[in-house]
Amino acid sequence: MGGLVTGCGSDDADSGSKKTSGSTPTASAAAAAAAAAPSKTASGDHASTSPGDKLTDDQAERKALVPKVKVFYDKALTTATDAVPDSKPVSVELQSAANGTPWWDADVAKADGSEFTVRVDAVSGKAEKPQADADEDADDKRQLAALLGKAEVTPQQAATVATDRTKGTVSSVELDDTDQGATVWSVDVISPKDWSKTTYDIDATSKKVLREEVDRD
Known part of the structure; x- marks a missing residue:
């Protein structure tokens, strides 16, 4: 669901550049059609979309999925780092x-x-066994280690910057670098008003907003 829902937080925030790690297949939009009535979002707000409004497939998918979340992005990151000793969030x-x-x-x-993926149930909070990235080579490890070393801002701090600008649910947070060489946290925030997604690139050293892009599809 990289482009549709993509990182989630209770009151906090797709990167335009390459992804640091592989993504799991996206969700089918078939489940989206069932969500017709306004529902409560993870941040506690109610959607303002009226029954007569037409949602895109992506918006409908977000509307169907986000209100089901009980365990948010920050808790999932904590669970993942606890599952892999001496690790940092990516x-x-x-x-x-x-x-x-x-x-x-x-x-x-x-x-x-060395990178690991941990799948965390967004309802129960239960984590599956960490899986090492089998495709990662020595150069990949060096690049990721260097990226982590440059990040002075935490993903939680970056998410707060994003949600201060756009109220909604954080559906993705990702450490990345830009074509200009800046290390950033890319944060996605889903708004309960129209189920659009706003992506922010937050400088991982200064918390400055380097990019803001709204996806209304």
């Missing part, structure tokens, strides 16, 4: 199973850049 992304159940795809890494 990314977290909201996903959906075929039956519409939400879960988090959380990536963490150790100091040498």
Whole structure:
């Protein structure tokens, strides 16, 4: 669900550049059609979309999935780092199973850049066994370790910057770098007003907003 829902937080925030780690397959939009009535979002706000409004497939998918989340992005990251000793967060992304159940795809890494994915149930908070990135080579590890070393801002701090600008639910947070060489946290926030997604690139050293892009599809 990278482009549709993508990172989630209770009151906090897709990167335009390359993703640090692999993503799990996106959710089917089939479950979206069932969500017709306004529902309560993870941040406690109610959607303002009226029954007569037409939602895009992506918006409908977000509307169907986000209100089901009980365990948010920050808790999922904590659970993932606890599952991999001496690790730091790299990314977290909201996903959906075929039956519409939400879960988090959380990536963490150790100091040498060794990366692991932990799947966390977004309802129960239960974590599956960490899986090492089998495709990661020595160069990948060095690059990731260097990226982590440059990040002075935490993903939670970056998410707060994003949600201060756009009220909604954080569906993705990802450590990345831009074409200009800046290290950023890319944060996605889903608004309960129209189920649009806003992406922010937050400088990982200064918390400055480097990019803001609204996806209303």
